[in-house]
Amino acid sequence: MKRILAYRFSAFGDVAMTVPVFIEFLEQNPNVEVIMVSRTQFSALFEGIPNLTFKGINLDDYKGIFGLRKLGEILIQEFKPDYIADLHDVIRTKALNLFFVKKGFKIYKINKGKDEKDELTDIWNLEKHQLKSTSERYADVFRAMNFKLELSHTYRPRGEKSGIGVAPFAQHKGKMLPLEKTFEVVRILAKKNEIYFFGGGPEETTILNSWQEQIPNTTNLAASHTLKEELQKIASLEVMISMDSANMHLASLMGTRCISVWGSTHHYAGFLGYGQSTKDVVQVKDLTCRPCSVFGDKKCYRGDWACLEELNIQKIIDLV
Template identity: 45%
Template sequence: MGTVKTILVTRLSALGDVAMTIPVMKQVLDENPDVEIVFVTNRNWGALCAGIPRLSFFPADVKGIHKGIKGLYRLFREVRKAHRITAVADLHNVLRSQIIRTFFRLSGTPVAAIDKGRAEKKALTRRENKVLQPLSSTIERYAEVFRQLGLRCEMGRKPVFQPRILPGSVTAVTGPKQGKKWIGLAPFATYREKMYPLEKMAAVLGMLAREQGIQLFLLGGGKQEVALLTQLAAQYPEVIVAAGRFSLEEELALISQLDVMISMDSANMHLASLFGVPVVSVWGATHPFAGFMGYGQAPENAVQIHDLPCRPCSVFGNKPCFRGDHACMEWIKPVQIAEKVNEIVL
């Protein structure tokens, strides 16, 4: 074996985006045994890196000690002190990551950065003369950055992780699985345009809760989401609210044991994908064509309205509905979601 190459990888953003880097980094490490990766990301996401040999988690606190140019320079120095970096893979390509990679480039380290395909995404989401065709996936765009650095990375579809044994702290809430089909339901997303209306999701929950041999778990985060989920579960005593009760590590163990996940175009889709759990994903303002479908997920498990000329209207779901009626979500019938879940679990 030759000299070990240590690649610095940066992706400082939201949980879902960071989760999508994991299959790619795992593939790079599998195909390049002389490589190790130092992953600089949000200090809260360390659990995602657990159990992958030669992948080191390096926490960044961009709202605290690593804030601003001064803070990013401090981060650069901390990384260099701890590791001998031979190349930088910028999987984010925003101002912060550009500053970090510039510090490395000025010190003579080769760098490569993601091409986000902004022009083609603009063509996909514009109101007039849309170019409605599938774009390169985010997973593939990440892989291309490593190829630019001369590394092998041919993405497949195999799960990154095996199912995990549930710790006692989780089974105290969930009880044993005992042959039941476990379904996770994560109805929230960062933006309203990416969320299926909660009253309609309650109808989906009602349909699934009636089935024998099924255990439903409600997932989410933050006080407001936990309160809404608790309200939702009150009508169905057999539904368990898992939101707000576990660490990320514990939640990943629970997700790994699910038979299916119902999720929006949001983080839980990507977390479930790491374990090869089938996801029934619900799409409104955004579209799988933009490249954010969960890793290895079957396109036919995406629930969406196909004949709406305004879809998709944005890449991230962060633009208000210009029609004002949220037809892309409102027109999806609860039974469409429930039937898709039943196809997988029954």
């Protein structure tokens, strides 16, 4: 049995996007084993996948060149891989790659399409088009090893479904609908539906606790559930409402339809949840400056955040 050592350390949503690729790859290549190395706190994402072993690490234990060399030595000794897959391609993994190259390995790494994405996010470029999905970019790494892999781009529903999940937060302002708009969406939908809030961290938890107090039929799950428990709840939802953030990808993993809200980012960059439909994308379509960012981390060059402020929440409600 061939063994592939793969690694991706962040961000949470990008790590989550590797999961459906691994599932389909291992179904189509049952004679292969994958060792996935990532942050320990992401372990619940990879539970129950046949022929996949998750190796959780704390990156603070492997700082600098010498720390990464130590990590490389541990991984070779413990797993004795046949192939190395860098699914991240950042400075940290480039340094780790050098260690493996010196040990005689060929490195297969993701092509993130930086030049294409730079062109896509040029606000003066009016010819926008769909780029290759991140899932396909991950798949290309394994294809380069001469393994077969055809992605279905469909998610797999699980069990009975009821209730609506709402994940109103994102890491960057350019991805996040103004909270007063999301609050109004929840207030309207909660009249006829059970609503479950998802978030993390003290500030988000405080906001969602306040919403729970103000709006009947709502339950705040932020900070009170483990990742595994959150995934189980997401699997039971009829629909998730999420920003362009990790919760969209968690919905895909658990077979739940996701209505996704996009501001300064755009699904053309390849980060739509696996198997999710572009018909469930909510965005301001007539802004030629979109997308101005791949990750939503840039300031609005117009200064008015029209991509978020002008978004009509009725579109979300109609989709539900």
